[in-house]
Every structure is written in C-alpha cells, then in structure tokens.
Amino acid sequence: MDRFDEAKLRIKEAIDLVALIESYLPLKPRGRLFVALCPFHAEKSPSFTVYADSQHYHCFGCGKSGDVFSFVMEREGLTFRESMEMLADRAQVSLEGVFSRGEQSQRGPDPYQILGEVRTWMQQMLFSDDGRAAREYLESRSLAPAIEAWGIGYCPDRQGALRQFAQSRRLPPSVLEQAGLLRNGREPFAGRVMFPIDDERGRTVGFGGRVLPGAKPRSDGFDPPKYINSPESPFFNKRRVLYGLHQAKQKGSRRIVVMEGYTDVIACHLAGFHGAVAALGTAFTHEHSKKLERYAQEGVVLLFDGDRAGEQAAVRAMRELVNSQVTVKIALMADAKDPADYVVARPGEDEDLVIERRARFADLVDGADDALATWFRLARRRLDFSQPAELEKVGKECALLLSLVENDLRRRGLLQEMARHLAMPPEGLVRMLRKFPARTDKPEASSDDGPAPEPSDVDLRDIDPSQLPDGAVAAPRPIVAAERDLLAVLVHRPEFTEQVDPSTLQSPEVVQLFTMIRAAMGQGRTTRADVARHVFTQISSDSGKASQDLRSVFARCLARADEIKDPAAFFAMLDKDRNRANSRHSARGLRQQLQAALAAGDRDTANRLTQELVAQMRSTAPRNSAK
Ligand SMILES: [Zn+2]
Numbered sequence: 001m002d003r004f005d006e007a008k009l010r011i012k013e014a015i016d017l018v019a020l021i022e023s024y025l026p027l028k029p030r031g032r033l034f035v036a037l038c039p040f041h042a043e044k045s046p047s048f049t050v051y052a053d054s055q056h057y058h059c060f061g062c063g064k065s066g067d068v069f070s071f072v073m074e075r076e077g078l079t080f081r082e083s084m085e086m087l088a089d090r091a092q093v094s095l096e097g098v099f100s101r102g103e104q105s106q107r108g109p110d111p112y113q114i115l116g117e118v119r120t121w122m123q124q125m126l127f128s129d130d131g132r133a134a135r136e137y138l139e140s141r142s143l144a145p146a147i148e149a150w151g152i153g154y155c156p157d158r159q160g161a162l163r164q165f166a167q168s169r170r171l172p173p174s175v176l177e178q179a180g181l182l183r184n185g186r187e188p189f190a191g192r193v194m195f196p197i198d199d200e201r202g203r204t205v206g207f208g209g210r211v212l213p214g215a216k217p218r219s220d221g222f223d224p225p226k227y228i229n230s231p232e233s234p235f236f237n238k239r240r241v242l243y244g245l246h247q248a249k250q251k252g253s254r255r256i257v258v259m260e261g262y263t264d265v266i267a268c269h270l271a272g273f274h275g276a277v278a279a280l281g282t283a284f285t286h287e288h289s290k291k292l293e294r295y296a297q298e299g300v301v302l303l304f305d306g307d308r309a310g311e312q313a314a315v316r317a318m319r320e321l322v323n324s325q326v327t328v329k330i331a332l333m334a335d336a337k338d339p340a341d342y343v344v345a346r347p348g349e350d351e352d353l354v355i356e357r358r359a360r361f362a363d364l365v366d367g368a369d370d371a372l373a374t375w376f377r378l379a380r381r382r383l384d385f386s387q388p389a390e391l392e393k394v395g396k397e398c399a400l401l402l403s404l405v406e407n408d409l410r411r412r413g414l415l416q417e418m419a420r421h422l423a424m425p426p427e428g429l430v431r432m433l434r435k436f437p438a439r440t441d442k443p444e445a446s447s448d449d450g451p452a453p454e455p456s457d458v459d460l461r462d463i464d465p466s467q468l469p470d471g472a473v474a475a476p477r478p479i480v481a482a483e484r485d486l487l488a489v490l491v492h493r494p495e496f497t498e499q500v501d502p503s504t505l506q507s508p509e510v511v512q513l514f515t516m517i518r519a520a521m522g523q524g525r526t527t528r529a530d531v532a533r534h535v536f537t538q539i540s541s542d543s544g545k546a547s548q549d550l551r552s553v554f555a556r557c558l559a560r561a562d563e564i565k566d567p568a569a570f571f572a573m574l575d576k577d578r579n580r581a582n583s584r585h586s587a588r589g590l591r592q593q594l595q596a597a598l599a600a601g602d603r604d605t606a607n608r609l610t611q612e613l614v615a616q617m618r619s620t621a622p623r624n625s626a627k
Helices: 003-014 017-022 068-076 080-091 111-126 129-140 144-150 161-168 173-178 245-250 262-270 286-292 308-321 339-343 351-366 371-382 388-404 408-421 426-433 478-492 494-499 508-522 528-540 545-563 567-599 603-625
Strands: 028-030 033-036 048-051 056-059 192-198 204-211 227-229 256-259 276-279 300-305 328-333
Touching: 003 068, 003 080, 003 528, 017 033, 017 048, 017 056, 017 068, 056 528, 056 545, 068 080, 068 528, 111 129, 111 161, 111 173, 111 192, 111 204, 129 144, 129 192, 144 262, 161 173, 192 262, 245 276, 256 262, 262 276, 262 339, 286 308, 300 308, 300 351, 308 328, 308 371, 308 388, 328 351, 328 371, 339 351, 371 388, 371 408, 388 408, 388 426, 408 426, 478 494, 478 508, 478 528, 478 545, 478 567, 494 508, 494 567, 508 528, 508 545, 528 545, 567 603
Parallel strands: 256 276, 256 300, 300 328
Antiparallel strands: 028 033, 033 048, 048 056, 192 204, 204 227
C-alpha cells in the first residue's frame, strides 16, 4: 500500500461518517441506520440514509451516495485532494509526502493566509483610536453586532500604514497588489470601513471598502466612490464568489436569497434571514448558480428593483440561468428600497414596527414568482402584446432564450410555458419563432467545471414525466438487474467472487465493482462492512460523473444486500439464471451470425455456427426439463 492509500485509510478509520454528517445536518436514528432530509435535493420526507457499519450514505431520492470523502467533496464543493486535506486536518493525520513534492514550493505564498493576516490587522485598527469614526458609522447602521462574525475592519486613513504593517510581517506585496490593497504605491482603501470577502470555504479572497460619511474629497476634487471592491485575481473570481455564502452554508440555509450589497447581506443575517448572499460587482451568473446547486435545495430567490432596471436584470438572469439545475425565482422590491431598509432595527424604534417590516420582507421573498413569469409580467407593463410589433419584440427574446437551452426536453417545457404566458397555442409560438434566426451565443462557458453536458444528457429528475415523449425512459434490462443482484450477494460473501467469471458480466459498472470486491477479498477483507469501506474508498479517489454513477450503483447493491436472507441459495439461483440468460444472449448472436453467413453463401461458417447453436441448446434445455 502506498502512502496515499495508507493516508486515506487512516483518515477513514479516524473519522466517523455519522459524526461527520451530523456536524452538517441533524440525523435521526432508525434501527441500525440514520436518516435525514437529503442535503443534495429538495424533499419533504427523509430518504437520505447513513449506514454506520459500512460507513456510507445513500439517498433513495436523488441517488447520491458515498463515504466521508465524497460527502465533503459534494457538500463543500472540493476536489478529492482538498477533501482529503480537510479531513486529514480534522483527523489529525499527517499528509506529509502523500502528494507529490515540490507543489507546495511552486505554489508560492499562500494568498488566503496573507489576506487573513491583513483582515486581522484591519480589525485591530477598527478598535484603535483611528477607527473611532468607523465604529460610530457601524453603530449608526446597526451593524456593530456583526463586526466579530463578519470580520469587519478599518483601513487607517494614512497612506503607508498598510505597507508598514505588511513590511513588519514580511507579507509579499504581490498578493496585496493582486487584491487591490496596494496600487501604484497608493493604498486605495485608506479611510474605509473594510468588509472581508470570503469564498464559500471561509477563506478571505478580497475586500470591499465603504467610504465613511463626511470623508474629505479626493485631491483631484472628485467625490470618492462610495464602495470599492478588490479586483478579479487568481484567487477571487467574481463570477463564482458569493458574499455571505460561507455563513449561509454554515447555518444550513436551503433557500438562498441573492441581493446586491454586502451591508444588506449582513443586515439580513443579523435579522435572522440566513440565506442572504450577494454577487459582487457582477450580476448573478451561471457559475454562481452552479455553486448554489449544492446548497439551495429549496431554490434561489433573486431580489430586484421593480423598475426598468429590474426588468433588464431579470432578462439577464434568465439568460444566465436557463440551463441551471436550481429553481430560480425573482422577487421585486418596491419604492426603491434595499433589503436593509426592511430588516434593520433602527435605534430607539418601536419593536412592533420592526417585526412588521421584517414580516413584509419575508412575505416578499416567500411570494417570489418564477423567473420567467416575472419577466413576462415586467415586459407586459411596458409592451402591449396585442400589437404585432411589440409582440415581435417579446418573441425575439423568447427565441434567444430557447436557443440557449441545452436540453431538448427542457426547451420543449420552456416553450410551452412561454406560449401560456403569451396566451397562444405552442404551435403558434413555434410559427412565430421560425421568423427569427436562431442565435448561438451561449452564456460564457466556465473553464474548470468540466465539459459542458451533452445535449442528450437528460437529467430525468428535472423533467415532468407527463412531458416525456414515448420511449424516453430506458427499457428495463433484466441482465443488468441480475448482475446487480449478484454484486449484492458478493458484498455478503466476497469469497463467491472466485466462482464468477468476470468476462461473462455485461454491465461495465458491475465489472468495475466486481474487481474492487475481489481486490478487497484479496486483502483479507471479508466482512460486509470491510468490503463496503474498501470499495467506497477506491471509488472516491476521483470525482467525475463516472464515479458518481459507480457509487450510486454500489449503494443500491448494499441496500439490496439487506434484503437477501440466504446469500448462498440466492447466489446459486442467480448463477443458474445468469447462465441461461447469457446463453440466450449468445444464441441470439449466433443466430444473427448464421443468417449473415447463409446470406453470404459462406457454407463452412454456417455449418460451424449451426453446430455451436445446437450444442448450446442441448446444454441449457435439460435443465428446464429435468426438474
Ligand atoms: Zn437526495
């Protein structure tokens, strides 16, 4: 066993899956198992099941399954290596020499650590004499209770203060420059209240700075911008980072509400709306929605102003999210209010008034309508759909949206909905859309989320079954089902692997899992729990779609194994059935080859095939008659 495998094993031995999952969500004991509402899909009754003895989990709703590694990978959005580092930390297992040498030194200074130090210093500055005005500002905005939890700080209003600190701690200026804290020898954030921007793992990747009220004008006479943010950098991707997601995640929020400013986000969290996040310096993007797929089981609500800008934002969001897996709704705010205006308790204010305002905010979020409906509603305010020219404007936008949809079924569903909103039959809409050439510009593809899904890669979970065309659901495949049953038996009795010829197995997943079970047995793991652990550890090393499928197949086998009372008898029966099915299968193949040989006039081959066919029928027939 190499160091990598050894470290994996030691981590798995040290970390109890039940305790790990319980640190994220409450588990209920049920017999020997634990159940919970699935953290990976929306559901009302728990189908997420954790098996303590074999240290794996499986959701009977969405099929997600795996072990400690895959759980933190999914939940935290980590690579396998990152999940291993995180769990090693927790288990106090050293990873020295596990990953190839040199990588650490190549990586250079750790930006997260450096920005973390800057953050701590700025917080100290907030509580220094220099920070008095900043503290008063935070008091006046009722944000003081958030200083600790959100790491709010102050950048002293003296050019050179930050540089001096960096020099005293030997922090490399390159990282501070990338984060926009130093620029051309200046310190652009000087004199600002500092809001650290964390990624969803809680690492500081940048800062937002707000100017203090009554700040002196700049030397060039222009008013300083109210807010400035760190620019994009290798560690701060604005299309991905959502301000407040780390906190929302920790609170286990299943509905995420996207707003604009960081002070709004903090105010919402302080008022108990823990799903609040903000996109920074960009609209809500496709990448943001991908990020939220893991957390927002109850959907995403985008908050917009209810004016023309809101409509434009809604159109932009529709384009970005047309292929998103999460349900996106839009809530429109009236009277040019910000979320903070609703939820903040002003000093000395009557408590009933605060409660009433917060209730209105909750109603606003709860009453959010789906994105398409909101967009049509806003468009209808401006355009008269009974006028052909105006209808055409809407039609053009519909055509563009439809051209962006990657999935056929989804496109059909969207088309039907659009037709409903336009109060015309779907065929009528199709006729109208034919007038517009299909556009091909798609939302900017992300670079490291793997290849875009194939157009034919249909996720059946998202589709209303009544919309499925005939034949879209795969026909049952008895051979595969039987092979999965066989795997279930082998989990109980790995020694039976010696009696199975893997070349007779037809399902590629089953073949892979079979090989892993046989390897487990070769290493002396003969109990069911040991075999399960071994197999899950093998699978979890890579994170692709294939390993997800493999985990899912294996978890189903384990569940099936629970139902098998007498493994030996079941194995014997399966073996017999399989032989019969395999020979039927090969008989069909032989017959086809025979027909081809006869058609080609190839007598020799035809003779040979006939003999084989007869021999095979003899070998299976007696079993049927001799019982
Ligand atoms: Zn699930």
